[in-house]
Amino acid sequence: MTAFRLTDSTLRDGSHALSHQFTPEQVASIVRGLDAAGVPVIEVSHGDGLGGSSFNYGFSKIDERDLISAAVAAARRARIAVLLLPGIGVADDLREARERGAQVARIATHCTEADIAEQHIRLAKRLGMEAVGFLMMSHMIEPEQLLGQARLMASYGADCVYVVDSAGAMTTADARARVGLLAERLGCQVGHHAHNNLSLAVANSLAALDVGAAQLDGCAAGLGAGAGNCPTEVLVAACDKLGLDTGVDPLRVLDVAEDLVRPLRPAMGVIDRAGLLLGYAGVYGSFLLHAQRAAERFGVDVGDILLELGRRKVVGGQEDMILDVALELARGLAEPSVAEGSREPRGGARVDQEVRT
Numbered sequence: 001m002t003a004f005r006l007t008d009s010t011l012r013d014g015s016h017a018l019s020h021q022f023t024p025e026q027v028a029s030i031v032r033g034l035d036a037a038g039v040p041v042i043e044v045s046h047g048d049g050l051g052g053s054s055f056n057y058g059f060s061k062i063d064e065r066d067l068i069s070a071a072v073a074a075a076r077r078a079r080i081a082v083l084l085l086p087g088i089g090v091a092d093d094l095r096e097a098r099e100r101g102a103q104v105a106r107i108a109t110h111c112t113e114a115d116i117a118e119q120h121i122r123l124a125k126r127l128g129m130e131a132v133g134f135l136m137m138s139h140m141i142e143p144e145q146l147l148g149q150a151r152l153m154a155s156y157g158a159d160c161v162y163v164v165d166s167a168g169a170m171t172t173a174d175a176r177a178r179v180g181l182l183a184e185r186l187g188c189q190v191g192h193h194a195h196n197n198l199s200l201a202v203a204n205s206l207a208a209l210d211v212g213a214a215q216l217d218g219c220a221a222g223l224g225a226g227a228g229n230c231p232t233e234v235l236v237a238a239c240d241k242l243g244l245d246t247g248v249d250p251l252r253v254l255d256v257a258e259d260l261v262r263p264l265r266p267a268m269g270v271i272d273r274a275g276l277l278l279g280y281a282g283v284y285g286s287f288l289l290h291a292q293r294a295a296e297r298f299g300v301d302v303g304d305i306l307l308e309l310g311r312r313k314v315v316g317g318q319e320d321m322i323l324d325v326a327l328e329l330a331r332g333l334a335e336p337s338v339a340e341g342s343r344e345p346r347g348g349a350r351v352d353q354e355v356r357t
Contacts, residue, residue: 003209011045020061068080068102085109094120107158117158121133131159133154134161137166139282140315147181150186161182162192165192166286167283171200172203175205176210176211179211179213193217195224195227218236233258281311291305
């Protein structure tokens with residue numbers, strides 16, 4: 001029996017880093033590699049889930065339904081998962097994903113909005129799929145409140161509920177507190193999805209495992225929004241060194257990361273100033289690309305945008321606020337860092353010093 005079930009999200013969350021430009025050939029190649037390495041679940045869809053291909057979130061190069069078909073055809077043992085955010089994806093998207101061969105439905109909501117997942121979790125179960133609840137931005141609320149939201153998802157039929165560190169903002173103590181409480185009191189499996197903005201993704205995943213997580217996520221080569229996700233190959237290798245059975249061949253999954261995914265990896269996915277500020281400010285990782293484009297368009301500092309988004313506690317689905325903030329900064333209407341006395345306007349020197357220390 002393995003220590004946990006690994007879900008690789010390279011072909012979903014990693015899609016953010018490639019502006020959703022995966023081709024069926026790339027999907028099939030990566031699925032074959034992960035499948036041969038022993039990864040049991042592989043997630044495939046637009047980075048923002050089924051139905052995410054849009055002006056708001058960025059258009060996919062290839063319809064995600066065709067990418068799902070390519071993944072299903074390439075997999076021999078692995079189960080193919082999809083992500084759906086109610087409102088971005090609709091019930092018919094989930095039905096078609098099931099018809100294309102997807103077996104696991106991960107239904108994602110902001111951490112305080114679990115109630116909007118009821119329809120889709122129940123539908124996934126009726127379709128014979130495994131249903132996973134996915135509580136994004138879980139760092140924004142206290143563990144007891146998160147438990148209440150997780151209980152809602154469990155009551156709708158979720159087989160597992162994830163604590164999702166969408167901003168890579170959690171410390172190891174944060175991950176332990178939230179996963180540990182849910183594992184102790186929820187009554188169904190608990191998973192953890194970690195981003196690497198504070199360079200804690202693997203540590204937080206291992207901490208989550210230590211307090212009862214049954215499922216963990218990773219992306220090959222850490223591909224993902226912002227500073228990237230928990231690197232699958234690093235997590236597997238670390239577990240192997242710790243004597244934890246993942247069921248995944250460390251060398252084979254390393255080959256996938258190095259030979260198939262790393263050549264696709266753009267500049268995103270490194271812990272540079274902007275990537276670190278995502279975690280420091282607690283901002284949704286997929287906002288980074290939008291913030292960079294807004295910064296260039298309005299001639300403002302991307303760090304200022306991210307810090308202001310964090311101060312305003314902007315969440316997924318409020319991408320339009322990125323443009324509002326950038327415009328306000330350009331007009332001198334929003335200078336939160338100056339107001340808080342924490343840094344010089346736009347120069348970034350003082351906040352850089354704070355982050356380094």
